[in-house]
Amino acid sequence: MKRIVISEFMDAPAVEELRARFEVDYRPALVDDSAALATALPNADAWIVRNRTQVRGALLDAASKVRVVGRLGVGLDNIDVAACAARGIRVYPATGANAESVAEYVIAMALVLLRGAYLATAEVASGSWPRTALSGGREASGKTLGLVGFGSIGRITAGKARSLGLQVVAHDPQLGDDDPAWARHQVRPRSLDALLAGSDVVSLHVPLTPQTKGLLGRERLARMKRGAILVNTARGGVVDEAALAALLHDGHLGGAALDVFESEPLAAGSPLAGVPRLVLTPHIAGLTLESNARVSLMVAARVAEALST
Numbered sequence: 001m002k003r004i005v006i007s008e009f010m011d012a013p014a015v016e017e018l019r020a021r022f023e024v025d026y027r028p029a030l031v032d033d034s035a036a037l038a039t040a041l042p043n044a045d046a047w048i049v050r051n052r053t054q055v056r057g058a059l060l061d062a063a064s065k066v067r068v069v070g071r072l073g074v075g076l077d078n079i080d081v082a083a084c085a086a087r088g089i090r091v092y093p094a095t096g097a098n099a100e101s102v103a104e105y106v107i108a109m110a111l112v113l114l115r116g117a118y119l120a121t122a123e124v125a126s127g128s129w130p131r132t133a134l135s136g137g138r139e140a141s142g143k144t145l146g147l148v149g150f151g152s153i154g155r156i157t158a159g160k161a162r163s164l165g166l167q168v169v170a171h172d173p174q175l176g177d178d179d180p181a182w183a184r185h186q187v188r189p190r191s192l193d194a195l196l197a198g199s200d201v202v203s204l205h206v207p208l209t210p211q212t213k214g215l216l217g218r219e220r221l222a223r224m225k226r227g228a229i230l231v232n233t234a235r236g237g238v239v240d241e242a243a244l245a246a247l248l249h250d251g252h253l254g255g256a257a258l259d260v261f262e263s264e265p266l267a268a269g270s271p272l273a274g275v276p277r278l279v280l281t282p283h284i285a286g287l288t289l290e291s292n293a294r295v296s297l298m299v300a301a302r303v304a305e306a307l308s309t
Helices: 012-019 028-032 034-043 057-062 081-086 099-115 121-125 152-163 180-184 192-198 218-222 241-249 289-308
Strands: 003-006 023-026 046-049 068-071 090-093 144-148 167-171 201-204 229-232 255-258 278-280
Touching: 003 012, 003 028, 003 034, 012 023, 012 289, 028 034, 034 057, 046 289, 068 289, 081 090, 090 289, 099 152, 099 201, 099 229, 099 255, 099 278, 099 289, 144 152, 144 192, 152 167, 167 192, 192 218, 218 241, 241 255
Parallel strands: 003 023, 003 046, 046 068, 068 090, 144 167, 144 201, 201 229, 229 255, 255 278
Antiparallel strands: none
8 A cells, every 4th residue: 555644734634535545644743853754754655745844855865765745835945846856756736725815814914004903902902092093094995906926826816905996016027918817817017126116015926936035135125115015925035034124113114914934933033023013924824724625635636646647
Protein backbone atom coordinates (compact mmCIF):
# COMPACT_ATOMS: atom_id res chain seq x y z
CA MET A 1 0.00 0.00 0.00
CA LYS A 2 1.32 3.44 -0.91
CA ARG A 3 2.18 5.75 1.96
CA ILE A 4 1.44 9.46 2.52
CA VAL A 5 3.11 11.71 5.10
CA ILE A 6 1.12 14.79 6.14
CA SER A 7 3.31 17.14 8.17
CA GLU A 8 0.86 19.97 8.91
CA PHE A 9 -2.83 20.42 9.71
CA MET A 10 -5.30 18.96 7.21
CA ASP A 11 -9.09 18.85 7.47
CA ALA A 12 -10.21 15.57 9.07
CA PRO A 13 -12.66 14.36 6.37
CA ALA A 14 -9.94 14.70 3.71
CA VAL A 15 -7.48 12.75 5.88
CA GLU A 16 -10.04 9.99 6.30
CA GLU A 17 -10.65 9.84 2.55
CA LEU A 18 -6.93 9.24 2.06
CA ARG A 19 -6.80 6.66 4.86
CA ALA A 20 -9.48 4.64 3.09
CA ARG A 21 -7.08 4.07 0.18
CA PHE A 22 -3.54 4.59 1.47
CA GLU A 23 -1.35 4.24 4.54
CA VAL A 24 -1.37 7.72 6.08
CA ASP A 25 1.08 9.13 8.61
CA TYR A 26 -0.77 12.25 9.76
CA ARG A 27 1.06 14.21 12.45
CA PRO A 28 0.45 17.96 12.21
CA ALA A 29 3.32 18.66 14.63
CA LEU A 30 5.90 17.01 12.35
CA VAL A 31 6.62 20.43 10.87
CA ASP A 32 8.23 21.38 14.19
CA ASP A 33 10.28 18.16 14.55
CA SER A 34 12.65 17.95 11.62
CA ALA A 35 14.33 14.79 12.94
CA ALA A 36 11.03 12.91 13.19
CA LEU A 37 9.98 14.20 9.78
CA ALA A 38 13.25 13.08 8.22
CA THR A 39 12.67 9.62 9.71
CA ALA A 40 9.11 9.46 8.37
CA LEU A 41 9.87 10.52 4.80
CA PRO A 42 12.09 7.76 3.32
CA ASN A 43 9.18 5.32 2.98
CA ALA A 44 6.65 7.89 1.77
CA ASP A 45 5.25 7.99 -1.76
CA ALA A 46 3.54 11.36 -1.23
CA TRP A 47 4.04 14.30 1.10
CA ILE A 48 1.36 16.87 2.00
CA VAL A 49 2.36 20.22 3.53
CA ARG A 50 1.08 23.71 4.27
CA ASN A 51 3.34 26.77 4.19
CA ARG A 52 5.73 26.06 7.08
CA THR A 53 7.23 22.72 6.03
CA GLN A 54 10.35 23.33 3.96
CA VAL A 55 10.35 20.93 1.01
CA ARG A 56 14.01 21.36 0.18
CA GLY A 57 17.53 20.46 1.26
CA ALA A 58 18.01 17.56 3.67
CA LEU A 59 14.30 16.90 4.07
CA LEU A 60 13.82 16.62 0.32
CA ASP A 61 16.85 14.34 0.16
CA ALA A 62 15.22 12.13 2.80
CA ALA A 63 12.05 11.90 0.70
CA SER A 64 13.74 9.56 -1.77
CA LYS A 65 10.56 7.69 -2.77
CA VAL A 66 8.22 10.69 -2.85
CA ARG A 67 6.71 11.34 -6.26
CA VAL A 68 3.90 13.73 -5.29
CA VAL A 69 3.83 16.81 -3.05
CA GLY A 70 0.45 18.28 -2.16
CA ARG A 71 0.45 21.91 -1.00
CA LEU A 72 -2.47 22.91 1.26
CA GLY A 73 -2.50 26.45 -0.15
CA VAL A 74 -1.21 28.23 -3.22
CA GLY A 75 2.20 29.77 -2.44
CA LEU A 76 5.18 27.62 -3.39
CA ASP A 77 8.05 29.56 -1.82
CA ASN A 78 8.50 26.85 0.85
CA ILE A 79 8.97 24.24 -1.89
CA ASP A 80 12.05 23.87 -4.07
CA VAL A 81 10.00 23.44 -7.22
CA ALA A 82 13.05 23.12 -9.49
CA ALA A 83 14.56 20.37 -7.33
CA CYS A 84 11.22 18.56 -7.26
CA ALA A 85 10.94 18.74 -11.04
CA ALA A 86 14.48 17.41 -11.44
CA ARG A 87 13.54 14.40 -9.30
CA GLY A 88 10.29 13.79 -11.15
CA ILE A 89 8.16 14.93 -8.22
CA ARG A 90 4.82 16.51 -9.15
CA VAL A 91 3.72 19.47 -6.99
CA TYR A 92 0.00 20.12 -6.60
CA PRO A 93 -1.12 23.38 -4.94
CA ALA A 94 -4.76 24.05 -4.02
CA THR A 95 -5.16 26.75 -6.64
CA GLY A 96 -8.31 28.82 -6.10
CA ALA A 97 -9.64 26.89 -3.12
CA ASN A 98 -9.03 29.65 -0.57
CA ALA A 99 -9.58 32.64 -2.86
CA GLU A 100 -12.95 33.60 -1.34
CA SER A 101 -11.50 33.62 2.17
CA VAL A 102 -8.54 35.82 1.20
CA ALA A 103 -10.77 38.24 -0.73
CA GLU A 104 -13.11 38.60 2.25
CA TYR A 105 -10.14 39.28 4.53
CA VAL A 106 -8.91 42.05 2.22
CA ILE A 107 -12.30 43.75 2.13
CA ALA A 108 -12.76 43.41 5.89
CA MET A 109 -9.37 44.94 6.65
CA ALA A 110 -9.96 47.77 4.18
CA LEU A 111 -13.26 48.65 5.88
CA VAL A 112 -11.81 48.37 9.40
CA LEU A 113 -8.80 50.56 8.65
CA LEU A 114 -10.62 53.18 6.58
CA ARG A 115 -13.19 53.67 9.35
CA GLY A 116 -10.73 53.40 12.23
CA ALA A 117 -13.43 53.26 14.91
CA TYR A 118 -13.47 49.47 15.10
CA LEU A 119 -10.07 49.49 16.79
CA ALA A 120 -11.33 51.42 19.85
CA THR A 121 -12.64 48.52 21.95
CA ALA A 122 -9.99 48.75 24.68
CA GLU A 123 -10.47 52.51 25.11
CA VAL A 124 -14.27 52.29 25.31
CA ALA A 125 -14.14 49.31 27.68
CA SER A 126 -11.83 51.25 30.00
CA GLY A 127 -14.36 54.07 30.32
CA SER A 128 -12.90 56.44 27.73
CA TRP A 129 -15.26 57.96 25.17
CA PRO A 130 -13.17 58.91 22.07
CA ARG A 131 -16.20 59.84 19.97
CA THR A 132 -14.76 63.08 18.61
CA ALA A 133 -11.38 61.53 17.81
CA LEU A 134 -13.07 58.70 15.92
CA SER A 135 -15.57 60.78 13.98
CA GLY A 136 -13.22 61.25 11.02
CA GLY A 137 -13.42 57.72 9.66
CA ARG A 138 -13.74 57.23 5.93
CA GLU A 139 -16.33 55.45 3.80
CA ALA A 140 -15.21 52.86 1.27
CA SER A 141 -17.68 54.01 -1.36
CA GLY A 142 -16.01 56.24 -3.92
CA LYS A 143 -12.50 55.27 -2.89
CA THR A 144 -9.98 53.50 -5.15
CA LEU A 145 -8.66 50.01 -4.47
CA GLY A 146 -5.36 49.17 -6.14
CA LEU A 147 -4.55 45.50 -6.61
CA VAL A 148 -0.90 44.56 -7.14
CA GLY A 149 -1.37 41.27 -8.99
CA PHE A 150 -4.57 40.41 -10.81
CA GLY A 151 -4.91 36.65 -10.67
CA SER A 152 -7.87 34.68 -9.31
CA ILE A 153 -7.80 36.19 -5.79
CA GLY A 154 -7.39 39.71 -7.12
CA ARG A 155 -10.33 39.26 -9.47
CA ILE A 156 -12.63 37.98 -6.74
CA THR A 157 -11.51 40.85 -4.50
CA ALA A 158 -12.28 43.31 -7.30
CA GLY A 159 -15.84 42.04 -7.59
CA LYS A 160 -16.48 42.37 -3.87
CA ALA A 161 -14.93 45.84 -3.80
CA ARG A 162 -17.02 47.12 -6.70
CA SER A 163 -20.19 45.97 -4.94
CA LEU A 164 -19.25 48.36 -2.10
CA GLY A 165 -18.78 51.26 -4.48
CA LEU A 166 -15.01 51.22 -4.75
CA GLN A 167 -13.28 51.88 -8.04
CA VAL A 168 -10.69 49.22 -8.80
CA VAL A 169 -7.37 49.49 -10.62
CA ALA A 170 -4.70 46.82 -10.87
CA HIS A 171 -1.10 46.23 -11.87
CA ASP A 172 -0.04 42.93 -13.36
CA PRO A 173 2.95 42.81 -15.73
CA GLN A 174 1.82 39.40 -16.97
CA LEU A 175 -1.34 40.90 -18.50
CA GLY A 176 -1.25 43.21 -21.49
CA ASP A 177 -3.41 46.34 -21.43
CA ASP A 178 -5.62 44.74 -24.10
CA ASP A 179 -6.23 41.53 -22.13
CA PRO A 180 -10.00 40.85 -21.98
CA ALA A 181 -9.78 40.23 -18.21
CA TRP A 182 -9.65 43.97 -17.56
CA ALA A 183 -12.96 44.69 -19.26
CA ARG A 184 -14.57 41.50 -17.97
CA HIS A 185 -13.92 42.50 -14.36
CA GLN A 186 -14.37 46.25 -14.90
CA VAL A 187 -10.87 46.99 -13.67
CA ARG A 188 -8.43 49.49 -15.18
CA PRO A 189 -4.75 48.56 -15.66
CA ARG A 190 -2.13 50.85 -14.11
CA SER A 191 1.63 51.01 -13.80
CA LEU A 192 2.77 50.15 -10.29
CA ASP A 193 3.84 53.70 -9.46
CA ALA A 194 0.57 55.18 -10.76
CA LEU A 195 -1.41 52.64 -8.76
CA LEU A 196 0.48 53.45 -5.55
CA ALA A 197 0.07 57.19 -6.03
CA GLY A 198 -3.65 57.04 -6.77
CA SER A 199 -5.09 54.30 -4.54
CA ASP A 200 -6.75 54.76 -1.16
CA VAL A 201 -6.27 51.05 -0.42
CA VAL A 202 -3.47 48.91 -1.88
CA SER A 203 -3.75 45.11 -1.65
CA LEU A 204 -0.93 42.75 -2.61
CA HIS A 205 -1.58 39.54 -4.57
CA VAL A 206 1.79 38.42 -5.92
CA PRO A 207 3.99 35.38 -5.23
CA LEU A 208 7.40 35.79 -3.64
CA THR A 209 9.95 35.61 -6.46
CA PRO A 210 13.29 37.31 -7.11
CA GLN A 211 11.31 39.97 -9.00
CA THR A 212 8.81 40.66 -6.18
CA LYS A 213 11.14 40.40 -3.17
CA GLY A 214 11.32 43.89 -1.69
CA LEU A 215 8.86 45.18 -4.31
CA LEU A 216 7.46 47.71 -1.85
CA GLY A 217 10.61 49.16 -0.37
CA ARG A 218 10.96 52.51 1.37
CA GLU A 219 10.80 54.59 -1.82
CA ARG A 220 7.74 52.89 -3.23
CA LEU A 221 5.89 52.89 0.10
CA ALA A 222 6.56 56.62 0.36
CA ARG A 223 4.93 57.10 -3.05
CA MET A 224 1.63 55.82 -1.71
CA LYS A 225 -1.12 58.37 -1.30
CA ARG A 226 -1.06 60.11 2.09
CA GLY A 227 -3.50 58.32 4.40
CA ALA A 228 -3.62 55.21 2.21
CA ILE A 229 -4.13 51.71 3.58
CA LEU A 230 -1.89 48.71 2.77
CA VAL A 231 -3.13 45.11 3.01
CA ASN A 232 -0.67 42.27 2.49
CA THR A 233 -1.99 38.71 2.22
CA ALA A 234 0.68 37.70 -0.34
CA ARG A 235 4.13 37.11 1.16
CA GLY A 236 6.04 39.04 3.79
CA GLY A 237 9.21 39.46 1.75
CA VAL A 238 7.35 41.69 -0.70
CA VAL A 239 7.22 44.58 1.81
CA ASP A 240 9.99 46.37 3.72
CA GLU A 241 8.55 45.97 7.22
CA ALA A 242 10.80 48.58 8.89
CA ALA A 243 9.94 51.18 6.24
CA LEU A 244 6.24 50.42 6.60
CA ALA A 245 6.47 50.82 10.38
CA ALA A 246 8.19 54.20 9.97
CA LEU A 247 5.54 55.48 7.56
CA LEU A 248 2.78 54.42 9.95
CA HIS A 249 4.53 56.07 12.90
CA ASP A 250 4.93 59.39 11.08
CA GLY A 251 1.34 59.37 9.81
CA HIS A 252 2.06 59.17 6.09
CA LEU A 253 0.05 55.95 5.82
CA GLY A 254 -3.42 55.66 7.28
CA GLY A 255 -3.09 52.03 8.31
CA ALA A 256 -1.98 48.56 7.32
CA ALA A 257 -3.01 44.96 7.78
CA LEU A 258 -0.33 42.29 7.49
CA ASP A 259 -1.15 38.60 7.44
CA VAL A 260 2.30 37.53 6.22
CA PHE A 261 5.80 38.40 7.36
CA GLU A 262 9.37 38.05 6.17
CA SER A 263 10.03 35.83 9.19
CA GLU A 264 7.18 33.77 10.63
CA PRO A 265 6.48 33.90 13.50
CA LEU A 266 7.70 37.44 14.17
CA ALA A 267 10.98 37.62 16.03
CA ALA A 268 11.37 39.55 19.27
CA GLY A 269 12.23 43.17 18.56
CA SER A 270 10.34 43.31 15.26
CA PRO A 271 9.89 46.89 13.99
CA LEU A 272 6.19 46.07 13.68
CA ALA A 273 5.69 45.82 17.44
CA GLY A 274 3.65 48.67 18.91
CA VAL A 275 2.98 50.39 15.58
CA PRO A 276 -0.23 52.48 15.44
CA ARG A 277 -3.09 51.66 13.03
CA LEU A 278 -1.57 48.28 12.25
CA VAL A 279 -3.47 44.97 12.30
CA LEU A 280 -1.35 41.81 12.47
CA THR A 281 -2.70 38.29 11.91
CA PRO A 282 -0.76 34.98 11.81
CA HIS A 283 -1.01 33.97 8.13
CA ILE A 284 -4.71 33.11 8.36
CA ALA A 285 -6.31 35.18 5.58
CA GLY A 286 -6.98 32.03 3.57
CA LEU A 287 -8.00 29.91 6.57
CA THR A 288 -11.69 29.50 7.32
CA LEU A 289 -13.79 26.44 8.08
CA GLU A 290 -15.03 26.47 4.51
CA SER A 291 -11.69 27.07 2.81
CA ASN A 292 -9.94 24.45 4.95
CA ALA A 293 -12.47 21.89 3.74
CA ARG A 294 -12.10 22.94 0.08
CA VAL A 295 -8.30 23.08 0.17
CA SER A 296 -7.94 19.74 1.95
CA LEU A 297 -10.40 17.90 -0.27
CA MET A 298 -8.85 19.34 -3.43
CA VAL A 299 -5.32 18.32 -2.43
CA ALA A 300 -6.46 14.91 -1.22
CA ALA A 301 -8.17 14.25 -4.56
CA ARG A 302 -5.16 15.36 -6.61
CA VAL A 303 -2.67 13.37 -4.55
CA ALA A 304 -4.87 10.26 -4.63
CA GLU A 305 -5.26 10.51 -8.40
CA ALA A 306 -1.52 10.93 -8.87
CA LEU A 307 -0.73 7.91 -6.70
CA SER A 308 -3.29 5.82 -8.55
CA THR A 309 -1.97 6.43 -12.04
